[in-house]
Amino acid sequence: MEKDAIVDRIKSLKKEKNAVILVHNYQRPEIYEIADFIGDSLELSRKAAETKADIIVFCGVRFMAETAKILSPEKTVLLPDKDAGCQMANMVTADDVRRLKSENPKIPVVSYVNTTAEVKAESDICCTSANAVKIVESLNSESVIFVPDINLGSYVQQMTGKNIILAHGFCYAHMHIFPDMITGLKKHHPEAVVIAHPECRKDVRDMADEILSTGGMIKFAKESPANEFIIATESGMVERLKREIPYKTFYPVESSVCINMKKITLEKVLGSLENEQYRIEIEENVQKKAYAALMKMLNL
Ligand code: SF4
CATH class of the missing domain: 3.40.50.10800 (NadA-like)
Structure with missing residues (x-):
């Protein structure tokens, strides 16, 4: 057809x-x-x-x-x-969360929405990449178990200063964005603002002008006086940005593709x-x- x-x-x-x-x-x-x-x-x-x-x-x-x-x-x-x-969601199971809870009694569990239903059911509260910092800050505990994403968890740790007990999950599409890829894009587009998703590695986040969720990227790019942006997240996001803001230019990290x-x-x-x-x-x-x-x- x-x-x-x-x-x-x-x-x-x-x-x-x-x-x-x-x-x-x-x-x-x-x-x-x-x-x-x-x-x-x-x-x-x-x-x-x-x-x-x-x-x-x-x-x-x-x-x-x-x-x-x-x-x-x-x-x-x-x-x-x-x-x-989602490979990241499958990296941490409900059994893993139960084990983390028994090793760290009375510590609240925050699960990123990128988890299975069973993992959410074992959690005290969920979060998104946009509100993870706020959610962890709102908890009346200096220590927090955070699953599954090690990169988002380390970002939350950096922003809140709390003791974050990290799991071992990661998104391969974001994990395989490396600093030299950003440097290469920046060389060709020196005026472009670099926006990274918090699922990116720390060395990539450190190179970014802004660290934002996908929703945050759309809002920021619309309101920013800049006309060019390097987008460090799954490359499909650039299609969404082009659709929403056709009068600006977006450069993806081409190799960052989620096959699923x-x-x-x-x-x-x-x-x-x-x-x-x-x-x-x-x-x-x-x-x-x-x-x-x-x-x-x-x-x-
Ligand atoms: S991009 Fe793919 S692997 Fe990464 S978190 Fe999203 S669904 Fe999971």
């Missing part, structure tokens, strides 16, 4: 089945065309929860679709590719809607505990 025919068929099925399509910032640009909402995982899940849709199709990775299901347990949540997982994010194609979204696959199911007890950890963050 031609691309336009697939897009048309997705749009009509979406209407027929009362579905909403969520598209993460790092998706392929052609997936943006069928989106009801584009954004980061929590923002998308919250928007979908506010709709009256019966079905949510999440164009992203598994933990994102799980977050949508945690916030909307009554809706059918579909992930178009059953193998689209790119597993979603138009054909798979169509198959997902046609066959109502692949359904996300979360055990009720886990859903309730994970919901409580997410709500605690949202209430702050």
Whole structure:
């Protein structure tokens, strides 16, 4: 089937089945065309929860679709590719969190939203890359267990001065952005402002003019007087920035690609809607505990 025919068929099925399509910032640009909402995982899940849709199709990775299901347990949540997982989320399991808790009794656990539902259920509170510092600061404890991302955790440590007990997770797409890549881009674009995601390594964060979440990047680039930006995060983010701010120029770190994010194609979204696959199911007890950890963050 031609691309336009697939897009048309997705749009009509979406209407027929009362579905909403969520598209993460790092998706392929052609997936943006069928989106009801584009954004980061929590923002998308919250928007979908506010709709009256019966079905949510999440164009992203598994933990994102799980977050949508945690916030909307009554809706059918579909992930178009059953193998689209997040390597970082899979690096820290609920057993790892239970072990960290038994080794560090009475220390609160903060889990980044990039975790499985089971890990969220073991946590006291969740955080995003945008609010991680604020969440950790709000806790009445000088020590905090932070999972799964070692880079975001070390950034939080740096910003709060608290004793952060780090896990061993990392995002390979961000971990493989090295300082010489930023230097190379800067050489060709000396006027460009460098924006890094807090999932980047410390030596890359240290070279950045701004350290921002994906949502923060859009806001900052819109408001900044600068016209050129080097974007140190998954390279797909540049497509989102170009779409939002077409009159400015963005340079990606080309090699920073999340293969799991790119597993979603138009054909798979169509198959997902046609066959109502692949359904996300979360055990009720886990859903309730994970919901409580997410709500605690949202209430702050
Ligand atoms: S970009 Fe990194 S954190 Fe995001 S889904 Fe891919 S592996 Fe996970």
